[in-house]
Amino acid sequence: MKRFDRLEFDHAQPVELGQSHQQQQRERAPDHDQHYWMRSATDHRRRGLFEEALKLYSRALELDRSLVEGWTAQVRMLIAMGEYPEAELWSRKALEMFKNNPDLLAGRCQALCRTGDLKTAAAISDSAVSQQGAGSYPWMARGELMLARKERLDDYCFDKAVQLDDDWLVPLEIGDIFLHYRRAAKALSRIKQAVEKAPDSAYCWYRQGACELELGLSGPASKSLSRCLQLEPKHADARKALAEMAGGRGSIRRFFRRLFWFIE
Numbered sequence: 001m002k003r004f005d006r007l008e009f010d011h012a013q014p015v016e017l018g019q020s021h022q023q024q025q026r027e028r029a030p031d032h033d034q035h036y037w038m039r040s041a042t043d044h045r046r047r048g049l050f051e052e053a054l055k056l057y058s059r060a061l062e063l064d065r066s067l068v069e070g071w072t073a074q075v076r077m078l079i080a081m082g083e084y085p086e087a088e089l090w091s092r093k094a095l096e097m098f099k100n101n102p103d104l105l106a107g108r109c110q111a112l113c114r115t116g117d118l119k120t121a122a123a124i125s126d127s128a129v130s131q132q133g134a135g136s137y138p139w140m141a142r143g144e145l146m147l148a149r150k151e152r153l154d155d156y157c158f159d160k161a162v163q164l165d166d167d168w169l170v171p172l173e174i175g176d177i178f179l180h181y182r183r184a185a186k187a188l189s190r191i192k193q194a195v196e197k198a199p200d201s202a203y204c205w206y207r208q209g210a211c212e213l214e215l216g217l218s219g220p221a222s223k224s225l226s227r228c229l230q231l232e233p234k235h236a237d238a239r240k241a242l243a244e245m246a247g248g249r250g251s252i253r254r255f256f257r258r259l260f261w262f263i264e
Helices: 021-027 035-044 050-063 069-079 084-097 102-115 118-129 136-148 154-164 167-179 184-197 202-213 218-231 238-246 251-262
Strands: none
Touching: 035 050, 035 069, 050 069, 069 084, 069 102, 084 102, 084 118, 102 118, 102 136, 118 136, 136 154, 136 167, 154 167, 167 184, 167 202, 184 202, 202 238, 218 238
């Protein structure tokens, strides 16, 4: 693993880089159980703080390894951070504990799409959506598979995901998928759905502004980013984007490509 030595699957307690288990125990308040860490991780995820969310999900799993949603969330954070081989590895290992879990299958499918193994991804996607109780994520991953294969069923899959879960994260993360495949116009449509569902989310407004900038819509982008800063005055990326717009620098679009499309 590159940077995620905290993620372990043996019977030892995971240890974060630079910290002993004893140090972690001292830092953890005694009333902070696994549910506290899951809530905290999800809050960071909803603010776009994926690496911190990853660490917090791992902390929850130290206390309760049976939290399959924690394993799934770790895989999704790795994908959000562009760590696709790692995400595929951890989804595969988690599936050894939670066989045929539809969300873990979806995570592996999505990671394989990002690494280009579409044949394996297709087989896993078929399995994910056929599992009893499959929710929105297997359909999101299937929509990504359709995009990666340049098929025309992506909207059907994504619409199915939205129907299954009215959380604003669903259309926002669908927007992420479209951005990864250079479909900024369709991404903006989905991100706007997230803003409509969560008008008080600074992160949603930031993502909308970023997508609008990618499309050359400087006026709407300025409004979206300004709204982000109204909701979260210390949002550094929104402030930087507005400053670059004001300065007329040509690097702003490259900035957002690096941020949302993971172009290295």
